[in-house]
Amino acid sequence: MQITDLFTALGVCVVLPVLIVWLVLRSRKHEVDRKTEILLKAIEAGIPIDENLLKNPKKPKSIKKDLMERFTGACVTTFMGIAFLALSLLPSDKGFGMFIGSAAPGAILLAIGIALFISYFCGRKMLAKEIEAEEKELNGKTQE
Numbered sequence: 001m002q003i004t005d006l007f008t009a010l011g012v013c014v015v016l017p018v019l020i021v022w023l024v025l026r027s028r029k030h031e032v033d034r035k036t037e038i039l040l041k042a043i044e045a046g047i048p049i050d051e052n053l054l055k056n057p058k059k060p061k062s063i064k065k066d067l068m069e070r071f072t073g074a075c076v077t078t079f080m081g082i083a084f085l086a087l088s089l090l091p092s093d094k095g096f097g098m099f100i101g102s103a104a105p106g107a108i109l110l111a112i113g114i115a116l117f118i119s120y121f122c123g124r125k126m127l128a129k130e131i132e133a134e135e136k137e138l139n140g141k142t143q144e
Helices: 002-045 063-088 097-126 128-143
Strands: none
Touching: 063 097, 063 128, 097 128
16 A cells, blocks of 8 residues: 555656656747747748847736736635635544645645735726726727
8 A cells, every 4th residue: 555655646746747847848949949940941042031030029928917827816716715614623433534634735825815815806896997098909900
């Protein structure tokens, strides 16, 4: 029984993160190789090269999207905190004794969630004019 626990812990804590990093780096390398191949063929053919081809097109986040991500994070962390706190209140004689230690993580998650809610509502109030201007700009672009 202990050897399977050891392999599970090693698999989750060592192999899984290494595999994720390797896959991400492999994907980026493949993308760079594709762009390099395209550029080399364009140079050989004498076609002018667009300088922006190598740059990653990063769209600036809108204020509204940033606030919505904050709101989503607030909802998730608050509900997880409430769930952990509820699990910590279950009686331990029912077989839920392993959840007794979930009070501290539950309180931490709940506090983070509440802080994110406060940040969302304050940001929404403070940035109302910027959000409105951003929406007008987007509506002006879509109507053209």
